[in-house]
Amino acid sequence: MKIVVIGGSGLIGSKLVKNLRERGHDALAASPRTGVNSITGEGLAEALDGADVVVDVANAPSWEDQAVLEFFETSSRNLLAAEAAAGVRHHVALSIVGSERLPECGYFRAKVAQESLIKASGMPYTILRATQFFEFVGGIAQAATVGEEIRLSPALIQPIASDDVAAALTEVALAAPVNGTLEVGGPEAVPLDEMVRRMLRATQDARKVVADVHARYFGAVLDDQSLTPGKSPRLGAIRFEDWLAQSTAEAGR
Numbered sequence: 001m002k003i004v005v006i007g008g009s010g011l012i013g014s015k016l017v018k019n020l021r022e023r024g025h026d027a028l029a030a031s032p033r034t035g036v037n038s039i040t041g042e043g044l045a046e047a048l049d050g051a052d053v054v055v056d057v058a059n060a061p062s063w064e065d066q067a068v069l070e071f072f073e074t075s076s077r078n079l080l081a082a083e084a085a086a087g088v089r090h091h092v093a094l095s096i097v098g099s100e101r102l103p104e105c106g107y108f109r110a111k112v113a114q115e116s117l118i119k120a121s122g123m124p125y126t127i128l129r130a131t132q133f134f135e136f137v138g139g140i141a142q143a144a145t146v147g148e149e150i151r152l153s154p155a156l157i158q159p160i161a162s163d164d165v166a167a168a169l170t171e172v173a174l175a176a177p178v179n180g181t182l183e184v185g186g187p188e189a190v191p192l193d194e195m196v197r198r199m200l201r202a203t204q205d206a207r208k209v210v211a212d213v214h215a216r217y218f219g220a221v222l223d224d225q226s227l228t229p230g231k232s233p234r235l236g237a238i239r240f241e242d243w244l245a246q247s248t249a250e251a252g253r
């Protein structure tokens with residue numbers, strides 16, 4: 001099959017392209033650096049020529065409320081129109097578990113807008129919602145840091161390794177469209193403050209984590225259901241401790 005991965009040079013996209021090629025598929029890594037731009041439309045028709053499936057794992061360069069909304073809306077509209085013109089049979093998109101539960105956060109609103117355009121498009125689709133990537137836990141800590149202190153909600157979070165997300169997305173891309181939403185999460189749910197403490201210990205980071213039920217996560221107050229998957233999600237196998245041990249060893253090399 002010819003599978004076009006929009007955002008194919010990114011964290012998830014590059015792993016997905018590798019997985020699909022290993023399975024013998026014609027996977028095209030499409031992104032501005034390979035001349036394919038879902039905002040300007042540059043290179044889109046050529047990339048989609050003969051494609052069976054399009055997987056959208058592009059991400060916005062700016063996460064400012066209006067900019068991120070415009071990115072996901074414009075990109076999705078352009079992609080869905082180009083896919084219809086090219087006769088693509090399956091649109092797959094990666095979204096985030098709980099997006100509709102945190103409307104205070106502009107990034108989540110943009111992901112909900114992306115999902116709505118897909119659902120209304122008439123294109124056969126599958127939306128895979130993943131929890132936060134392990135690679136993003138450092139960014140969560142950074143965004144909540146004031147001086148030497150990191151104030152975080154103790155609400156449960158169930159992050160997942162990007163390798164496990166790419167594996168789940170590979171299965172979804174090769175399966176028939178479900179015209180619905182699937183979820184994938186990490187192997188364990190842990191309070192967010194504790195997750196970040198584990199990361200700081202492993203990276204010998206001296207910052208102090210303070211648990212605060214009122215602390216906002218990118219503008220939103222969390223509870224234990226905000227960021228955790230619903231019933232029967234697919235679960236990744238890689239544990240945070242093992243991923244941390246491997247990534248800190250690699251960083252030290």
Ligand SMILES: NC(=O)c1ccc[n+]([C@@H]2O[C@H](COP(=O)([O-])OP(=O)(O)OC[C@H]3O[C@@H](n4cnc5c(N)ncnc54)[C@H](OP(=O)(O)O)[C@@H]3O)[C@@H](O)[C@H]2O)c1
Nearest residue numbers: 007009010011012031032033037038058059095132133136
């Ligand atoms: N971070 C999380 O915890 C999390 C959790 C669940 C879901 N997600 C979703 O996962 C998806 C992938 O995230 P990621 O971390 O893998 O992204 P990433 O590493 O930041 O990569 C972003 C990709 O988007 C491409 N891109 C940017 N502008 C583009 C444009 N105008 N046209 C086409 N491609 C464009 C980039 O291409 P260039 O390299 O050429 O610029 C790059 O390949 C996102 O949609 C995100 O919402 C993230």
